[in-house]
Amino acid sequence: MRDWSTLRPEQISQEMNFELATPAWQYQPGHVSMANKQAEGVAYLCRLLEREGLALLADEVGMGKTFQALGVMHLLWQAKPEARVLVMAPNKSICRHWQNEHQQFLQEHCRPPVPADTAAAGAATICGNLAALCEQVRDPDKRFFLVTTHSLSMLGDGNVEGGDAGAGNSEDPAVRAKRIADGMRLDIHAALPGGFDLLVIDEAHYFRNIHGGSQRVAAGEGFFGKAAAPLARKALLLTATPSHKGMQDVRNILGFFKDIAPQPAPELLRRYALRRLRLMPTQDNNYVTKHSYRRELAVPASFGANSLSELFFAFYQKRLGKKMGRKILYGYLEGFESLGAATLPEAQAAGGDTSSKDFHKAPDSELLSAMSAEFHGLFGRLPDHPKYDATIAKLVPRALRDSDVPLHHNKHLVFVRRIPSVRELTQRVNRAYDELYIPLLLQAWGLKANDPVAQNWKASNWSRSGFAALTREVTERYSKRGEQLEAPPALDDAGGEQPAAPHDDRLGSVVANLFVVKRNAGKEDGQDGGKEGGSERTDCANVRLRFRKPESVFSLFLEPAADYRSAGYSACYDSIDGHKSLYATAARDTRLHRHKLAGEPQPPEHYVPAQITPTTQELETAWGLIHPLLTDSEREILDGWRCRIGVAENFANYLREGFLQASPVMVELYCWFTAFRLEQWKNQGKEKTRSYDHASAPERYRMFVEYAKLRMPGSLMLAYFREALPSFETLCKKIAGYKPADYKKKWTVLTQMHNPAWYASGASGDRDRLIIGFNSPFFPNVLVATSVFQEGVNLHLQCRQVHHYGIAWTPGDNEQRVGRVDRLFGRVYKELAQPGSTTLDIHFPYLERSFDEDQVGSFVRHKHGVEAAMDFCLQDAFDKAIDTTLAPGEWKQYLRTPASGAGQRPDPYGAHF
Template sequence: MAKQWGGLRPEQVTQWINFDAQDSEWRYVLKAPPSMASQQTEGVAHLWNLLSRHGVALLADEVGMGKTFQALGVAALLWRMKPDAKVLVMAPNRDICAHWKRELTAFVRFHYREADERVKASGSGRPVPEVEFYSQLRDLAAAIECRATQAPPTNLYLTTIRSLSLLVDATDQQRDKLATAKRAAREMHERILSALDNHGFDLVIVDEAHYFRNPQGGSQRAAAAKEFFGQGPHRIAQRALLLTATPSHTNLRDVANILSYFIGMDEAARNQPAEELMRKYALRRFRIMAGNGVGYMKHQYRREEATPCDFAGRPEAEMFFALYQRRLIHDLGVLDEKRRVLYGFLEGFESAGVPVRTLAAQEREEDQPQDECAKDFSTADDTQLLRGMSMDYRGIFGHAPDHPKYGRLVMRCAPQGLFPMAADRELHEDKHLVFVRRIPSVRELTKRINEHYDRLLAQEICAAWDLSMNEPRIVRWERQHWSRDGFNELMQALVRTQGAIEYEDVEEDEGETHSREVDGVPQAQNAYLGSKIADLFVTKRAKDNEPPSPPTDCSRFSLNLRKTTSIHAMFMEPASDYMAAGYLWHYEFRQGDKPRPDYTKAALARRLSTHGMVSQDFLESLAPNGAAMREYDEPIETLWSLVFPLLDASRQARLRRWAAERPDIAENFGNYIKAGFLFASPVVVELYGWHTRFQRSIGSAPYANVQARYRDFVAYARQRIAGSLLLRYFAAALDSFEQLCDKIIDHPAGDWRAGWRTLTALSSPAWYASGDSSHRQHLILGFNSPFYPNTLVATSVFQEGVNLHLQCRKVHHYGIAWTPGDNEQRVGRVDRLFSKVNYLLKESGPEGITLDINYPYLKDSFDEDQVGSFIERKYAVEEKMDRCTQGTFEKQVRMTRPGWHEFLRQPIVESLMQHPYPARFNDEDIPRGAYPGAD
């Protein structure tokens, strides 16, 4: 029999949970000014009461309201009441499941008050409930059946919604796969229920529950879900908490359809008005961003704009389009007005590279439900025609054919200059999230944005050598697409006239080969997409049966910044006190008959010993065999010594606090910015420019030793640090580091051994996430950091359940969403609590602070009809969608009328929006009986 839950008020919830992590003394107070902490506290209490009374609750808060934390609040109170309670979380894909695991750790650490050994462990502050993830329902069932031998037993099980679609082998040729899926799901249901003493899970939490809005859709997922979740007294869980920001995603019946999986509903119940169902079972509030003591709703800071694109000044592009239309008729036999066929051009095309895989292959790889993935179409009728034409064009003109939407979006997403950076432009202004519908467009946009960045980066390299971009040898190098071979040819000519730059005894075998995978695909296959300038800084080892790739001047420089035996590597080290202090000694050991220094291991040993972070045995292990300590002629400084005096008071205070209280965080931060500077930002190009200019300025002047030369370089850099990219990136990384560690990645801020290897694979300013991207967590990390990628181009795989908000306030709908619900989910990736917009509102209020939402379109074309029609109809249904009373959204494209631009949302001074289905705490809303975990 299900344990009675009793009733709760928010004043009781706040005894155990504090949703304001910035104020450890915060308590919920009735009738106090509304805040997100108070809304989340009310949310937990109201959801608890719904689950206690009805056995099901629908949390439909707006995107970015912290639904995960509210659900974890309910689970935490359940574990407090019943420590052995079993909870199942079913989320769309494995990345979101990993996010749930991180969020549990953060919730318990920062929001659960008492170390009660039920939810929070004393000492470590980590969650007591054990967590396990299973991608297959069969593995989940087997694990639960073995629970008696588990030590300790698992309390929180994670699995994917996709697992319901994997019960039938994709290669199985059976005719009735739905029946097979039903039988397999029923078997999993019975095994799990039997293993849980026929009581089932105490609670099931379904994240993005709108995936179950179409029970009659004929998909394997819908068929399997009915059998897996069960009916009546044989349900898989005693209670169900459903999460979705868009419960009426496409149709008013969506609400009833979602609920029908978890409560008995006859036809009459299914036909109840959505408002009645929401009022009885649901909680929906609007997001409120805190800023200067005032709360702001989305319409007070969102700004929509439409960017017209045309062929003006692009005769070659217009010629290409005219020829394309002609060949549509002659090659494809398109004689009537088949607007559908124009999608290939209007959505863009891939001009070169690997063949486009079929959508069927795409779906098999995608880690999300297949019918959602199918929205991103891989090919149009004209795909192969466009590919062939664009490749012919590139062969004639040396570059890809222009495309008005591509060109305009590249100009919007990529800065027009990097060196020096404009004093009034913040780094986060370079972060752009772009959504497309057609899979080839993610690669094409990625390639073109990287090409734009490459020209800016190449310009800085050339400037360091006093070379104009108009010089024939630079024009030649650009036509070689900034290749390594072309750069080495250029450098050979420069060495003959200007002399070689001196580097410290570079040994290629000490370098790192960048043979890592990006999105599960070896970089060699993605080489045509990535940054060619970044490739110049890579040290490449010889591969089997291949000649070695010769080093470049850039790779020698980068290697000198990484080698422990290079004094220039000291420039990248933290200060000895994590603020501005230098170093007094280094190691020296013998290699053969030569004395060799080791600088950075000695620096690490100095920091770890001074701050008491490791044992003596560990310190001794850092020193090379037979190493002795050698004093520097004078103290050696690092870039931290140059940066610290220029930081504002609050940032200096943060470093002082870390140095005094959490040196492990400071050390981890040092690893983080080192990886970001050297691999995932233009800082390495800036440093190369400084070093090249410095070396050219001193010529062949003799130095007593490398220490003296290094100190002169530090003095040279000191004169250039103010206003530099290095200073901007350092400050931006400092601002968001702890939040990044707590909310985005799997290791804590104090994990000082973390090498941030992920950042070393993010060497391109733009990258993409689509269905053939199998490992996307590192893209989420990079985009939430100040480092690369600056532009993230995505299909619907990043439309839901992904946090991309720490640095970005700009969203571009290159290909419009299929419904207003999809559109809102896209924008919700950056419009979230604790987002960059939220931070800016807190800093300066709403004046000039906007979340920019852009819709590029091809002017005076079917593309404009499509975008204008969507914007106009979206405007008409948005208020109903916000209140979950939206009817069916018509997707038919209408011919646009003049004036559709007036339906683009602009910030308003005041918002009159009221929460449609708020938390209620009248006596009749609270179940009888006290909460059993109150003791």
């Protein structure tokens, strides 16, 4: 399609499919489905680019802007196979997301699919900085390049990437950044005469402050160019909030790429932009807007009888008013979000205009620190913070398993502005989950909370050494030898056993920490479980290794059924390379031999593994216990994978790591094993259990399976299995970038996700891991984030609850936050298509009768007033002053509630053909 000026969506649907569930899908004129809107978007964007050389895709959050841009890129490569395309995205995580989506688009959405091994599928090249980009474009075989927006912010520093760092300290950093960026653009033109064929800017509102004087603004002006040798022949800009702070943003964003005469924003949007509002399909085949399911909730916090802390905050509020004057602004109220704000490594901003405000101290930080120190000196502790308590009550379930509450209800996305709040909330959530875990562990060991052994563990602050003392003492009550079902497995390659940086034990769950093998750690006094190779192991860690290591018969429990339904196993290898019996290894080879997994070396046809159990008694697995408990639709998914064995094997790997490393299933499994073991110890020597005392390992395993079978209905294991099943392939392809049929995938991304709560801030090096974990049924259940997760990331597969612990800076920021979970094909999308009602819950915690309530109330009222205008990109600049004249509680009338009949609205700037 070389002539873009007359493209129509009917032609687009001949080239690509935007509705994978309908292989024969074609564009239907007049229909409002998202697939139709995406086809219209690709056609209209191509027309804009052909006519103006510049297009702004400003669809509402969660409408597939990335896919529409990929559609434009695909048509460009069809017309010009040698075309060069550059995508600039905020950070490396989002760059990798583009890379993954590109491959998925070519193989699943193109008609016909573009094979991955063809030149047309040219893999995207991610460049670490602009100097690397200048080097990579010289390779004539590369077509698609990715670089971070943040790379523009580095050019004016003293150590310039690819620039002349010796230019002298007297030169203004912004001037230096622009000069270097301009030179890099000319270098690219030397390699690519005429520049890139297409430039795509993701989250283009990062360039709204054209007069801001920052290094990024100056470098952007030099790098993008305009009239004289622009970086690209055509530029496609993507943002859901083109008028982020006010209507002047529209002209500022466009002005980076083209000389724009002064015009009202609506005229610019009509000429250059495409903006449609997201519509979600319902179970009765209607389409509704976000206002039909969004529910905003006030979460009040009060001091109650805690007069000391209330007095502290009263003095803080009084001093704050005296220090700041009558006009108090958002961002000054640090005390109502955190206490003891300290400068931490995470305080380094990671790109984005608001992140620097998030990661640095507020103007009242010194006041807060001084008052906190004074309070601590008088009373020996920091003042209590009831806003934390009110928030934790919303984030942590009352029980680990409630059959009436789906698992995804435990997923919560929490936004804060201050690093101390990130860490404090993470720690408090993990401690609250410990309060659910600990009674289960005590019960499994046959102890009550008031038992002296349990009290000693509590007195040790639930430490590893305290738990070791507990397990040793209870064991000795029933067995002088401390007999166990089998020796603990050897520790050789149990990778991923240490907590991941930067989350330390002080922030994590103390119970989850019991399951971690501490490599190269000194052995605590009285530590149970032995020490191998500088590693300390608790009884929890030993039990987990039993279910993990192939030489343990209990490793069979988490293997797939032999037929991926319910069949068990009756064989194992007696020895391989000098090892003991390898149960899980033999089970795997049995499946591969039975199903002949494509591409995998097969055992010989006469394969007969050494028999260690009677052939009449198979060893069942958890899969075999779960299969009869599934619904027909769930069993249909498993049955479909019997023809796609690679997917079934990959799913098994995923479940194994999720169960053992990243969910409360490991606590449940440990409790089952411990209670079963304790029951056998109590019955030692009795006539009815004499056969157990002398039973082989497989026979003891069968006894445990019978014990577990009674507990499987209503269990966490069953709940997580059922939750993981329907979302697995989507998680692989759309979030993780994995191939669902990659049966060798080890899912090490889950091996360090031990804690129920994790945080993401400026210095987090594990963002991809957190994104995958949060989109799975597994941990983290609670993700606490600063603005680094406000834009560009998808967190929607399991979550439909957002908490604004720290208020967003603008309504545009607020919409970006909620947009992380309010997206097509997410949890809300799926529930809307099912019978019954659903909501996307948006929580606003606040401290009653304080400036904090005034702040939240002012924001909610103002946001309510500008949301309609913001949808149409017409809002005025946001006033950050806090209105203290509102009557108590008056602002709550502006909280959004699901509006029945909130159906279709006209698109602000639609596609016209």
